Amino acid sequence: MIEPIERKKISEQVLIQLKQMIKDKTFPVNSKLPSENELAKMFGVSRVPIREALRVLEAGGLIQSKQGGGTIVKEVILASKLEPVTFEMVxxxxxxxxxxxxxxxxxxxxxxxxxxxxxxxxxxxxxxxxxxxxxxxxxxxxxxxxxxxxxxxxxxxxxxxxxxxxxxxxxxxxxxxxxxxxxxxxxxxxxxxxxxxxxxxxxxxxxxxxxxxxxxxxxxxxxxxxxxxxxxxxxxx
The missing domain is CATH 1.20.120.530 (GntR ligand-binding domain-like)
Structure with missing residues (x-):
């Protein structure tokens, strides 16, 4: 049976790809993510969906904003935090x-x-x-x-x-x-x-x-x- 094609928001599509890039170590632990502008150019979208995706990643504990600007990839430890967005990344x-x-x-x-x-x-x-x-x-x-x-x-x-x-x-x-x-x-x-x-x-x-x-x-x-x-x-x- 063919299931209907889902129309995902742009921010959700960006989120899925960013999670995969963190998982496959395109962006390794403790590395600095590209800026919002750079990510927007990479994905060919505006900064708004980039910002939304980054907020979800930060809420899930995958990334952390640093004082003075910039965002780094955090290490996910199973025994620390288990929101759905983080568990699949352990x-x-x-x-x-x-x-x-x-x-x-x-x-x-x-x-x-x-x-x-x-x-x-x-x-x-x-x-x-x-x-x-x-x-x-x-x-x-x-x-x-x-x-x-x-x-x-x-x-x-x-x-x-x-x-x-x-x-x-x-x-x-x-x-x-x-x-x-x-x-x-x-x-x-x-x-x-x-x-x-x-x-x-x-x-x-x-x-x-x-x-x-x-x-x-x-x-x-x-x-x-x-x-x-x-x-x-x-x-x-």
Missing amino acids: DIEQVYELLEMRSIIETEAASLAASRRNKDELQSIYTALKQFENTVENVSIIGYEADYHFHHQIVKASDNRFLMGVMENLSDLYHGTLVYSLTKNVGMRRKREQVYQEHFLIYEAIKNQDPEEAAHYMKQHITNVRLKLDDSRLDHK
């Missing part, structure tokens, strides 16, 4: 590291949840599972809130305040990686159904109070995310 190795950490924490959390969960906690995990199931029907949305809620309820059921503290303290990072990975499933019902099925198997293992199965399915679930993102760290295992 070094993919940082995403891999975060997913590796999630695998360690959540595999054990799932095992503990299977051993320790009570009826109310199991019901909360089930409710979160059904919320994610609803996103399968609407493939146009990302569904990261429902995904995060499911994982959050499992860690909560582990009955370990430190595991819970780590997840809550890093909630922005969790959301960031979920948005990053689930965006690749938007419009792809089969992929979304696969993620739901993985969640379902984790839930069933916790419901059946089987710690080994719960850990296995959680590790498998996060490994599949890492495979989807071509995590090079998996090659060493």
